[in-house]
Amino acid sequence: MISTAEENYLKAVFKLETELQGTVPTGALAQSFNIQAPSVTDMVKKLASKKLLRYEKSKGVRLTDKGRKIAVAIVRKHRIWETFLVQTLEFRWDEVHALAEQLEHVHSEELIDRLDTFLGHPKIDPHGDPIPDKNGKIQATRAITLKMGEPGNTYKLIGIREDSIELLQFLNKLKIGLGSVLFIEDRESFDQSLRVKVDNKAQGFLSAIVANALLVVDA
């Protein structure tokens, strides 16, 4: 049996592997859980002994296929639950992450499959993140971040690259949501912030940090 803590480690390694494009140092895991480094060293040794990841001392870890399979299954559960909470129970997109963090650890394939069917096999969650299918296949996206966009171009928001409630609520304030049309009027060279129009209404500046979290496609 796999514990909630172990599942969370695998999920975090999965995420960090993509972000860091390779081996995940133990320190990155410590930071992401807000725990101390030695706790991570212990745990990755255990996960390595279970063949869920490979651990190179003082270098970091990589998921094994077995570990990645579990990680993706949890991401799938997380996103299906988030979709259920927003679509069916009418929570706002900024309210569901913490709940999904709990629900993703409920052990039952059958439950997730039925939820998935009930929801009509959704392809993305309320934040635009792709929902892995039953076989662990994740829809590739050709989205870029708004930060990479060009002044004079128009983009459509299709995802948020962040779990932060604060960011989601900030976007609520700006009346920006999935599907919003963002026109880049200008990029301020001083801080790389962007002056944008949202849905054709003048809006103001988005910091480079925010722009970097917004996944967009050409509109």
Place this chain on the structure above:
Amino acid sequence: MISTAEENYLKAVFKLETELQGTVPTGALAQSFNIQAPSVTDMVKKLASKKLLRYEKSKGVRLTDKGRKIAVAIVRKHRIWETFLVQTLEFRWDEVHALAEQLEHVHSEELIDRLDTFLGHPKIDPHGDPIPDKNGKIQATRAITLKMGEPGNTYKLIGIREDSIELLQFLNKLKIGLGSVLFIEDRESFDQSLRVKVDNKAQGFLSAIVANALLVVDA
């Protein structure tokens, strides 16, 4: 914060207090969790120190008002989740208990309230057990067990007094479910088993043990 283990203890004490009509000995808890007695002694001391129950050494425990409130809230969650699983996700009544045992520990009032609303404020769960309302009020039932019924009388099944999957599946086989009409033809004096007709079709004998788990009202 209250842990899953602690919540399970409170729920069990709540159940056993009614069944035993009073103080719950530690041994009864050990038996109900299939764990050893010393583990229970430890835990009830902790719960007593948290004022969730009163503990008299070598006698047993009683819930405090604070403890009972938590216990009832968990029973409410358990039954709402079971209702959701059967009503919305179309699980069978014998499939949902173990899942609800996990889901009942998800911490969120809001989630349960929204589920409750989504389900239309159900009064009973798929096994006929009353769902406590938001204030912890539990609908009193004037049901008796079929065992207490009289030959010649007709009853309607409104609840099952048991969490056993085996019993539920046995009832499935007998085509007995909530709402079934049970006519007691005879009581066998040797073993107190009952010869019954189910929904007007001859059925055969129900053991006293089964009859004792069936909650019925006059039909």
Place this chain on the structure above:
DNA sequence: TAATAAAATTAGGTAAGCCTAAAAATATTT
């Protein structure tokens, strides 16, 4: 490359929730 800084590991410890073995308290039989 030697010195220094940063990151990771080792060593030893804690709380939660379980365990076994032994002792004590309570209940039942004779």
Place this chain on the structure above:
DNA sequence: AAATATTTTTAGGCTTACCTAATTTTATTA
């Protein structure tokens, strides 16, 4: 009321998932 049986508690241990302090390894800078 003794003797015996049953139930409960005490004492000491184990595992999981964390911790701090000290040490070692790796990376950076002089």
